[in-house]
Every structure is written in structure tokens, then in C-alpha cells.
Amino acid sequence: MSRTSHTVARTLSLLALMMLLLAVEAPAALAQSGPTVTIKPVVAPRRSPAPIPHTSVIPGGTLQAGDVGPLSTAANAAATAQGSVGKPGVLQTETGVGSGITLYHPDDVCNDFNAAARWDGETWTNYFAGWGTYAADGGIYQAKNVTFDRERVVGPGNRYSNSQSSMKIASNQPYEAGIMSPPITVRRGDVVRVRAAYLIYNHDTPGRNWDYVSMGIIPNIGETASYVQGYQRGEWAILEHEIEATGSRVVIMLQGHSPDAINSNVYFDNVQIYVNDRPRGNCRG
Numbered sequence: 001m002s003r004t005s006h007t008v009a010r011t012l013s014l015l016a017l018m019m020l021l022l023a024v025e026a027p028a029a030l031a032q033s034g035p036t037v038t039i040k041p042v043v044a045p046r047r048s049p050a051p052i053p054h055t056s057v058i059p060g061g062t063l064q065a066g067d068v069g070p071l072s073t074a075a076n077a078a079a080t081a082q083g084s085v086g087k088p089g090v091l092q093t094e095t096g097v098g099s100g101i102t103l104y105h106p107d108d109v110c111n112d113f114n115a116a117a118r119w120d121g122e123t124w125t126n127y128f129a130g131w132g133t134y135a136a137d138g139g140i141y142q143a144k145n146v147t148f149d150r151e152r153v154v155g156p157g158n159r160y161s162n163s164q165s166s167m168k169i170a171s172n173q174p175y176e177a178g179i180m181s182p183p184i185t186v187r188r189g190d191v192v193r194v195r196a197a198y199l200i201y202n203h204d205t206p207g208r209n210w211d212y213v214s215m216g217i218i219p220n221i222g223e224t225a226s227y228v229q230g231y232q233r234g235e236w237a238i239l240e241h242e243i244e245a246t247g248s249r250v251v252i253m254l255q256g257h258s259p260d261a262i263n264s265n266v267y268f269d270n271v272q273i274y275v276n277d278r279p280r281g282n283c284r285g
Contacts, residue, residue, distance in 0.1 A: 036138050036139075037136050037137065037138035037139055037141060038136075038137050038138055039134055039135070039136055039137070040134060040135060040136075040137045040143045041132060041133070041134050042125060042133045042134055042135050042143055042146065042148065042177070043121065043125065043127070043132075043133070044120075044121040044122040044125040044126075045122060045125070046124065046125050046144065049144060050124070051124040051125070051144060051145060051146065051147045052124060052147065054145045054171070054172065054173050055144065055145070056142060056144075056145075057145070057173055057261065058140060058173065058174070058261050059261060060172075060260065060261040060262055061208075061261070062261070063174075063208075063259060063260045063261070065207070065208075067259070068210050068259050068260075069259070071212060071214075071229055071257070072210035072211070072212065072257070072259050073210075074212075074229070074231060075209060075210055075211060075212035075229075075231045076207065076208070076209045076210055078231035078232070078233075079202075079209035079231070079233050080209075082231075082232065082233060084202050084204070084209075084233040084234050085204065085206050085209070086204065086206075087202060087204060087234060088202055088203065088204035089201070089202060089204075089234065090154065090199070090201065090202070090234055090235070091202065091234040091235045093234075093235050095235050095236055095237065097197055097235075097236040097237060097238055098157070098197070098199075098235070098236030099157070100157060100235075101153060101154045101155070101157040102155075102156070102157025102158050102159065103155045103156075103157065103166065103197055103199075103236050103269055103270065104236075105270065106270060106272065107279075108272050108274070108279035109270050109271065109272055110271055110272060110273050110279070110280050110281055110282055110283040110284070111128075111129065111131070111181075111270075111271040111283050111284055112269065112270055112271075113128050113129075113150070113155075113165050113166050113167050113268075113269055114163055114164055114165055115129070116162060116163070116165075118284065119150050119165075121133075121148070123149065124147040124148065124149060125147070125148055126148050126149050126150045127148060127179065128150070128167060128179075128284075129284035130181070130182040130284055131167075131179045131180065131181055131182070131284070132179065132180045133148045133177070133178075133179055133180075134177065134178060134179075134180060135175060135176065135177035135178075136175070136176040136177065140173075140174040140259070141174055141175060141176055142173060142174075142175075143175075143177070145171050145173040145175065146169065146170070146171045146173075146175045146177045147168075147169070147170050147171060148167070148168070148169055148177075148179070149167075149168045149170070150165045150166075150167070150168075151165055151166045151167065151168035151267055152164065152165045154166060154168070154199060154201075154267050155199075155267060155269050166267045166268060166269035167179060167254075167267065167268045167269065168265060168266070168267050169256040169265075169266050169267075169268075170256075170263075170264060170265040170266070171258065171264060172261060172262060172263045172264070173261050174258060174259050174260060174261060175256065175257075175258055175264070176255065176256075176257050176258075177255065177256055178214075178216075178253050178254055178255030178256065179253070179254050179255075179268065180251060180252070180253050181251055181252040181253070181271075181283055182251075182283070182284070183221060183249035183250070183251055184249065184250045184251070184252070184273060184280065184283055185248060185249060186245045186248060186249070186250055186275055187245065187248065188220075188245055188246060188247055188248065189244060189245065190244070190245045190275050190276055191242060191243075191244055191245075191275070191276055191277075192217065192219075192242065192243055192244070192245055192250050192273065192274070192275055193240070193241070193242040193273070193274040193277075194215065194217060194239075194240070194241055194242075194252055194271065194272065194273050194274075195238055195239070195240045195270075195271070195272040195274075196215060196238070196239050196240075196254055196268055196269070196270065196271045196272070197236055197237070197238060197239075197268065197269045197270045198213045198230050198232075198236070198237060198238070198239055198254070198266060198267065198268050198269075199234075199235065199236050199237070199266070199267040200212065200213060200230070200231075200232065200233045200234065200256075200264075200265075200266050201234070201263075201264070201265035201266070201267075202233045202234030203262055203263050203264065203265075205260075205262055208260055208262065209233065210258065210259055210260055211256065211257060211258035211259075211260075211262070211264040211266070212229055212230060212231050212256075212257055213229065213230040213239065213254070213255060213256050213257070213266050213268075214227050214228065214229045214230065214239075214253075214254075214255045214257065215227065215228050215230070215239040215240075215241050215252070215253065215254055215255070216252070216253040216255065217241055217243045217250060217251070217252055217253075218250060218251040218252075218253070219243050219244065219245050219246040219247065219250055220245060220246045220247025220248070220249060220250065221247065221249045221251060223246060223247070225251075225253065226241065226243050227241075228240070228241045239254070252271070252273070252283070254268045254271075271283060
């Protein structure tokens with residue numbers, strides 16, 4: 001079978017799985033009150049319209065603080081507490097996780113988003129090794145305006161090369177979007193702990209630093225996920241969560257959230273999965 005045929009087959013298989021998972025899970029995870037919001041798998045090609053330039057946009061600065069949810073309010077408060085206000089971009093700080101745009105590579109990584117041959121799709125609609133892409137659609141959220149890309153600077157940093165990359169999710173319109181792992185085989189009762197590196201680009205809009213990231217773990221396909229949020233801005237940090245499996249297949253979701261028409265960019269890398277404290281060597285489809 002040709003590489004093109006493999007890619008098409010992988011895309012169709014991925015799409016079918018995501019439709020199953022999103023139908024039961026993601027609306028509860030992402031949808032907000034108000035107009036009906038659905039969750040759509042986002043796969044290439046997207047050329048009519050293309051994600052950039054954005055279409056059917058809403059103007060920036062129109063959202064009021066009272067209109068955002070409590071997690072966005074917490075994200076803005078965290079930006080103030082962190083001291084990142086007035087420091088746009090990626091901070092040149094050493095966090096133990098990374099230094100500036102460079103992410104350190106820890107032990108026991110099961111998905112580092114590096115292998116070029118495992119990336120599929122096209123510019124603005126890339127996905128890696130069975131980790132499918134999806135976005136909220138409805139109300140202020142328009143899935144067509146979210147981009148998913150292989151990032152080869154933020155993450156690799158001073159190790160920039162074709163063999164180093166991370167996942168970037170971005171839009172300058174409101175979005176709620178994420179990547180979803182293939183099912184991870186476990187046993188009922190297993191303790192599953194997941195760590196992932198993330199970076200939120202510090203667009204530094206005082207009082208409107210409402211974007212944040214989250215990690216959801218579905219303890220068994222068909223059930224509701226458990227979530228943690230990440231608010232650290234402008235530097236590499238870690239999302240970590242632990243659940244007890246209630247069945248034989250768990251699924252991990254890494255998500256970005258931004259309720260405003262503002263330039264929001266989030267990056268994910270170096271996923272680590274431990275089952276009963278034993279590292280899982282592969283979490284790719």
C-alpha cells in the first residue's frame with residue numbers, strides 16, 4: 001500500500017474513532033452555556049474556506065469580563081499572580097521544564113511529537129500518530145478558524161531541526177480545541193497518571209489573559225472525563241493528572257481554550273503515561 005493510501009486509511013480510522021468518542025464526551029468537556037455548541041473532528045483538507053485568513057470573524061475587544069467563565073477568570077488572575085503581565089511573548093526563564101522556547105526532554109516519554117513520518121494532514125491541519133484534532137463549533141466558537149500545526153521552533157528551541165517538534169493549537173478568534181489520544185489499553189482498577197508539557201504564548205493583554213489549557217482523561221471509553229487546568233503563561237510548565245481506570249481503554253485529551261478574539265497560541269509536548277507507576281513506552285496510534 002502506498003504512503004498516500006496508508007494516510008487515507010489512517011485518517012478514516014481516526015475520524016471514525018473520534019466521532020465515537022466526541023459524541024459521548026467532548027460536548028460535556030468544552031461546550032459552554034448559550035447557543036448550541038457541537039464538537040467537530042478537524043481533518044484535512046480545509047481549503048474552502050482555509051483556516052487562514054479567518055472567515056466570519058468577530059471583532060477583538062468586544063467580550064466583557066462578565067461574559068467569560070470561571071476558568072478564564074482564574075487564568076487571568078493567575079497571569080497577574082505569576083507576574084507575566086507586561087512581558088509579552090515567550091519568557092526567557094529557566095523553569096526546570098525548559099529554558100525560554102527550549103523544552104527539556106525528560107525520561108519515559110511515550111509521545112514527543114518528533115518523528116516526521118508520523119505527521120499527517122497539511123499546514124494548519126496537522127495531526128500526529130493517531131492523536132486526532134477537534135474543535136468546538138457554534139456560538140462564538142468556529143472550528144474552521146482553529147489551526148493545528150507541527151511546531152519546530154517553540155519546543156526544540158536551540159535544538160531546532162527537522163527531528164524536533166511540538167504540537168501547536170492557535171487562533172485569533174475564540175476557540176476551544178484539542179488533540180485526543182488513541183485508546184490506551186489498561187485494566188480496570190489501574191491507576192493512570194499522565195504528564196504533559198505545555199506552553200501558553202503570553203499575548204499579554206492586561207485584564208484579558210483569559211486563555212488556558214486543560215488535560216482530560218476518560219477512565220473508559222463512553223464515560224465522562226476528569227480534568228485539570230494549566231494557567232502558567234509564557235514558559236514551559238507541566239500538566240499532571242491521575243485517575244483510576246474504570247474499564248480497559250482510557251483516552252487522553254490535551255486542550256486549549258480562549259473565549260476572546262485575540263492571538264492565542266498553545267503548545268503541547270512530551271506526553272508521559274504511567275500505569276501503576278510503570279511508564280508506558282508508546283501512546284501513539
